[in-house]
Amino acid sequence: MNIKLVTIDIDGTLITDNHVITEDVKRAIATAKEQGVKIVLATGRPLPGVVDYLKELNLNEVGDYVITYNGGLVQETATGKELARFGLTHEDYLEIDLLARKLNVHLHSITNERIYTSNRDISPYTVHEAYLVKMPVSYRTQEEMTKDLDIVKMMFIDDPEFLSEVIAKVPKEYNERYNLVQSSPFYYEILNKKASKGAALLALAEHLGIQASETMAIGDADNDLSMIEVAGIGVAMGNATENVVKASTVQTACNNESGVARAIEDYVLKK
Missing domain, CATH: 3.30.1240.10 (Hypothetical Protein, Haloacid Dehalogenase-like Hydrolase; Chain: A; domain 2)
Structure with a gap:
């Protein structure tokens, strides 16, 4: 399976319990991006809580995207242009x-x-x-x-x-x-009702001309379930909830052991 788009949750997934991104995770993401894979952070956080991580991972350039508010907002990171927005009245x-x-x-x-x-x-x-x-x-x-x-x-x-x-x-x-x-x-x-990480993943994939089967989603908590379920490969972290593990295709290491890096290396970089 040729993965072209990877969505990654932040808390409990991308970052360790000490709120840092390990060097292994940084290298894996950088390599995947160099190979043309779209790496997209998908989080419940609002944009201000994501900006530093986007900068650290070099995911704030033209052609990069971010999913925030658990799928309530999908936008380009360089311009702020919104692709999809689902708010409350x-x-x-x-x-x-x-x-x-x-x-x-x-x-x-x-x-x-x-x-x-x-x-x-x-x-x-x-x-x-x-x-x-x-x-x-x-x-x-x-x-x-x-x-x-x-x-x-x-x-x-x-x-x-x-x-x-x-x-x-x-x-x-x-x-x-x-x-x-x-x-x-x-x-x-x-x-x-229309806002979810899964719906955001599919909307972004369609915008980019990528099939759902060509996507991978990595997460640990129940708010990641929707994207785990719709992605071609749904990856549960080693520290994931029981619901996420049951819904996933595969399971990787926990967030403190660079599980995101392992998943990218195993299912994206290895052809």
Whole structure:
């Protein structure tokens, strides 16, 4: 199988637990790119939380792409031109904010520029997210969240045990209207129904004239499932969730052992 496009998750996949990219991973990605393979980071993070990695991997040139917000946005890295965007409406915001209040769970909303929360006592997980993705946080009441704010995704954030209880109480109809994914034990993301890493991978592949069978996706968490399932080769990291392992074609080493490099070497560079 001749792989022409590889999508790679960031947290728990591309980077180690210490948030660094190993030299083996850097070399494998550089070699694949030199051979004409499209290497695309596909993450739940907004663009500001990805820029440094794109620069470090030299994936910010003309012809390079990035998938952010768990598939909510696909764009060229050099120009910022958007190929696909699937956001949430103001009405979506009001409904989800009301649900969060009923469930007594912390909530924040993310635009291209900022994280907004209506929780007066800002969750430490919101602070963590802001630090991780390098975005400012603003407290805004529901009334101050105006219709002109272009929200890409919203997140329930709380302690893992409590968040699991909250997820179980989310009305089933929300699964029909939104794409709901748990990206970590303390993050539960609410996205446009059309937004997913899998849909973004397919949209980008079509734009580039690449068949789905010529793609590979590498990930570790349940928000990676959609791209693992649609790719020609779905690669589960050694530290992947059980769901990702079951959905994958193959499994590689964990993120702390350069699993991304092993996958690229085994299925992309070796013809």
